[in-house]
Every structure is written in C-alpha cells, then in structure tokens.
Amino acid sequence: MNTFEQHLQKPSDEWHIASLIVSVKPDFLPSVQQVFNNHNNASVEAADDKGKLVVVIEADSTQSLAQITDEIRLTEHVIDSQLVYHQIADKNTLHQEIDDLEITTTSVEQL
Numbered sequence: 001m002n003t004f005e006q007h008l009q010k011p012s013d014e015w016h017i018a019s020l021i022v023s024v025k026p027d028f029l030p031s032v033q034q035v036f037n038n039h040n041n042a043s044v045e046a047a048d049d050k051g052k053l054v055v056v057i058e059a060d061s062t063q064s065l066a067q068i069t070d071e072i073r074l075t076e077h078v079i080d081s082q083l084v085y086h087q088i089a090d091k092n093t094l095h096q097e098i099d100d101l102e103i104t105t106t107s108v109e110q111l
Contacts, residue, residue, distance in 0.1 A: 015091035016065045018057045019045070020072060021082045026051040028077035035075060041068050051079070060091070 024032045029051055033044045036055055041064070046054040055072060059065040065086075073081045 013090055013092055014061065015089045016057075016059045016062065017085075017087045017089065018059075018065055018069070018083060019085040020055045020057065020069065021084055022053040022055050022072060023079040023081070024051040024053060025077045025079060029053075032075060032077050036072065039068070039071075042072065055081075 022032075022036075026049065029047065029049070033047060033053065036042050036044050036053070041059055042055055042057050044053050045056050057065060057068050057072075059068055069081070069083065072078065
C-alpha cells in the first residue's frame with residue numbers, strides 16, 4: 001500500500017462541504033431534484049425552470065466527496081455539473097457558532 005492509499009484509509013477529522021451548479025434537461029427537473037434530495041449527503045438548495053440546480057454536498061473525506069460528485073454527474077438527464085465551492089472544516093468544531101464580525105475581520109485581514 002502506498003502513502004496516498006494509507007492517507008485515504010486513515011480516520012479523519014475533516015468534514016467537506018461543497019456546492020455544485022448542475023445543468024439538467026428541463027423536462028426532467030422534478031425527477032432529478034427528487035433523486036438528489038433523496039441522497040443522504042446531497043440536497044438541492046435552489047433551482048430554476050431552465051434546468052439549473054444548486055446542489056450542496058457534505059462528506060467526511062475527499063474520496064467520498066469525489067464519489068458523490070461523480071454520482072451526481074452520472075445521473076440520468078444531467079447535462080453537466082460544475083464545482084463552485086469547497087470547504088474543508090474540522091468536524092470537531094462544526095457545532096461552534098461563529099460571529100459574523102469575526103468572519104469579516106478575518107477575511108479582510110487575510111487579503
């Protein structure tokens with residue numbers, strides 16, 4: 001087993017949150033939306049009548065995130081999908097509230 005494979009099998013404290021823009025054939029929008037909403041780690045957060053969906057994914061590893069992204073891309077009637085956001089968080093701190101001012105200040109200071 002190589003180092004990369006060992007890394008993939010190691011338990012992780014990471015939690016991955018990502019969003020995709022998914023283009024669907026408009027006539028099949030309701031059925032594809034239902035498929036995504038029935039997935040344990042995905043949900044449709046926005047949609048338009050032209051077949052564009054915003055799908056949010058949560059996963060416990062990069063490997064799981066990639067697998068779910070592939071499942072979405074390969075779903076029948078999906079034309080295309082684009083990753084537009086990906087955050088890796090420490091799942092041990094996800095329950096902590098973050099002050100909006102802290103986020104703004106930190107973001108500006110890092111520029």
